[in-house]
Amino acid sequence: MATFASKMVVSMFAVVATLAVLAPTMASAKQYVVGDDKGWTKDFDYTTWTAGKQFFVGDSLVFNYPAGKHNVFKVNGTDFMQCSKPLVGAPLTTGSDEIELKTTGRKWYICGVSGHCATGQKLAITVSDGSAAPAPTPVSPTTGAASGSIVSAGFAAAMVVVGVLGMVLF
Numbered sequence: 001m002a003t004f005a006s007k008m009v010v011s012m013f014a015v016v017a018t019l020a021v022l023a024p025t026m027a028s029a030k031q032y033v034v035g036d037d038k039g040w041t042k043d044f045d046y047t048t049w050t051a052g053k054q055f056f057v058g059d060s061l062v063f064n065y066p067a068g069k070h071n072v073f074k075v076n077g078t079d080f081m082q083c084s085k086p087l088v089g090a091p092l093t094t095g096s097d098e099i100e101l102k103t104t105g106r107k108w109y110i111c112g113v114s115g116h117c118a119t120g121q122k123l124a125i126t127v128s129d130g131s132a133a134p135a136p137t138p139v140s141p142t143t144g145a146a147s148g149s150i151v152s153a154g155f156a157a158a159m160v161v162v163g164v165l166g167m168v169l170f
């Protein structure tokens with residue numbers, strides 16, 4: 001026969017397991033201020049700034065700069081390398097331009113003010129699929145990045161079933 005305490009334990013299993021399923025999808029989107037305190041400026045090494053950062057779909061970039069001094073063009077890899085403005089399309093110019101990363105892949109941005117890109121005012125990032133992110137799931141029996149979340153979701157779902165059964169049976 002079940003005590004109140006054992007029912008509590010079983011219920012908590014269900015709660016924890018449910019959270020384990022939901023946690024990866026609740027992973028909050030990050031907002032990256034490009035260049036941090038320095039913002040979007042000339043003579044800055046944005047390659048160093050991106051080092052160690054992982055960008056996922058849903059995250060966003062914010063380009064901060066004094067409006068009028070700089071701008072933000074989204075360009076392709078060729079234009080990025082050559083620091084050339086795109087033939088079509090207008091730049092962002094507000095001085096606090098937020099760009100949501102909606103798709104995966106390589107993304108390139110440059111300042112279109114003459115000469116600025118050549119000093120380093122250019123940003124290249126790679127955006128990954130958020131669902132492939134290695135999710136920190138403490139109940140996961142494996143540490144595999146891609147399979148881990150699937151395995152842990154299955155494991156958590158099983159724990160929910162166990163939890164519900166437990167509550168019904170005892």
Ligand SMILES: *[C@@H]1O[C@H](CO)[C@@H](O)[C@H](O)[C@H]1NC(C)=O
Nearest residue numbers: 076077078079085086087088
């Ligand atoms: C990059 O964009 C420019 C226009 O800004 C275009 O002329 C060029 O063909 C593009 N290159 C690639 C590889 O798509």
Ligand SMILES: [Cu+2]
Nearest residue numbers: 070111113116
């Ligand atoms: Cu500039």
